[in-house]
Amino acid sequence: MKLAGPIDLAHSLQGGQAFTWHRDGDSFAGRIDGQPVALAQSGHDIAFRGAPKKAVASYLRIEPADAARRERLLRDPTLAPAMRALPGLRLLRQDPWETTVAFLTSANNNVLRIEGIVKALVARFGEAGAFPSPERLARASEAQLRACGLGYRAPFLRASARLVARGDVDLVSLRGAPRDEVRGSLLALPGVGPKVADCIALFSLDVDDAFPVDRWILRAMADTYFEGKERKPREVEAFARERWGHDAGLAQQYLFHAVRLRAGGVGVRRVLSA
DNA sequence: TTCCAGGGTAAGC
DNA sequence: GCTTACCATGGA
Numbered sequence: 001m002k003l004a005g006p007i008d009l010a011h012s013l014q015g016g017q018a019f020t021w022h023r024d025g026d027s028f029a030g031r032i033d034g035q036p037v038a039l040a041q042s043g044h045d046i047a048f049r050g051a052p053k054k055a056v057a058s059y060l061r062i063e064p065a066d067a068a069r070r071e072r073l074l075r076d077p078t079l080a081p082a083m084r085a086l087p088g089l090r091l092l093r094q095d096p097w098e099t100t101v102a103f104l105t106s107a108n109n110n111v112l113r114i115e116g117i118v119k120a121l122v123a124r125f126g127e128a129g130a131f132p133s134p135e136r137l138a139r140a141s142e143a144q145l146r147a148c149g150l151g152y153r154a155p156f157l158r159a160s161a162r163l164v165a166r167g168d169v170d171l172v173s174l175r176g177a178p179r180d181e182v183r184g185s186l187l188a189l190p191g192v193g194p195k196v197a198d199c200i201a202l203f204s205l206d207v208d209d210a211f212p213v214d215r216w217i218l219r220a221m222a223d224t225y226f227e228g229k230e231r232k233p234r235e236v237e238a239f240a241r242e243r244w245g246h247d248a249g250l251a252q253q254y255l256f257h258a259v260r261l262r263a264g265g266v267g268v269r270r271v272l273s274a
Numbered sequence: 275t276t277c278c279a280g281g282g283t284a285a286g287c
Numbered sequence: 288g289c290t291t292a293c294c295a296t297g298g299a
Contacts, residue, residue: 017280103280106279106280106281107279107281107282107294108278108279108280108281108295109279109280109281109295110278110279110280110296112279112298113279113297113298114279114280117296149296149297150296151294151295152282152293152295153295156282156283190282191281191283192282193281193282194281194282195281196280196281196282212280214279215278215279215280215281216280217280256280260280
């Protein structure tokens with residue numbers, strides 16, 4: 001599959017928005033629409049097997065709007081260095097339920113542990129390696145979930161799984177809806193607050209102007225835009241929407257990665273003073 | 275040992 | 288409406 005723009009599978013698949021891909025030599029093994037898939041990259045060409053081209057392109061968001069989005073964000077002189085340092089970082093279009101579970105476990109947690117918990121859930125409750133359904137996780141006991149490493153989040157996941165299984169929250173129907181509407185619906189799920197809702201919206205529901213504010217983003221924004229002083233999440237989010245509009249989500253992903261990888265000069269001040 | 279992690283919840287004001 | 292303590296877990 002030839003691509004118009006840059007893509008970096010490693011940063012996109014294993015950078016904290018998806019948690020079940022693993023590197024297998026030169027390729028990445030994971031699942032799309034429940035089917036085992038292998039993706040490999042050589043330059044701007046993506047090789048794939050296990051899933052239809054249409055499904056892969058949808059998951060990787062190979063779409064015309066991407067190039068224009070990158071062009072607009074590159075005009076931001078303070079964001080451009082991060083973008084040039086990590087060309088090809090992409091937002092994914094993941095399964096909404098899997099994304100909900102992953103980011104519900106992300107609260108007050110770190111990427112490595114989230115990966116471990118999600119993989120434990122798949123191993124313990126998934127059928128033939130597929131991600132477990134809401135129905136299956138709703139039937140799990142709190143003790144079983146805690147055994148997967150969820151800690152105090154176990155009852156939240158159980159309750160949220162029950163709501164989704166019953167259809168009280170219809171995740172797929174939220175795709176493409178306005179940001180505030182999506183967030184409002186997701187907040188009905190126990191363990192899902194504003195930040196987690198924005199992650200679900202951005203990484204699985206096509207809400208491109210969502211701007212999840214976590215500890216990393218607070219620091220990255222402080223160092224890049226607020227003279228080193230951290231502001232409240234609400235103020236940071238308002239700043240992002242004013243500055244980047246519907247491109248805010250990709251901007252967030254660049255800032256998140258750049259500060260974590262110490263790339264593109266983002267977060268240098270804090271790193272030096274740490 | 276203490277700090278930290280892609281925060282949320284509930285209590286207190 | 289807005290702050291604050293608490294929360295399981297494991298790596299650094």
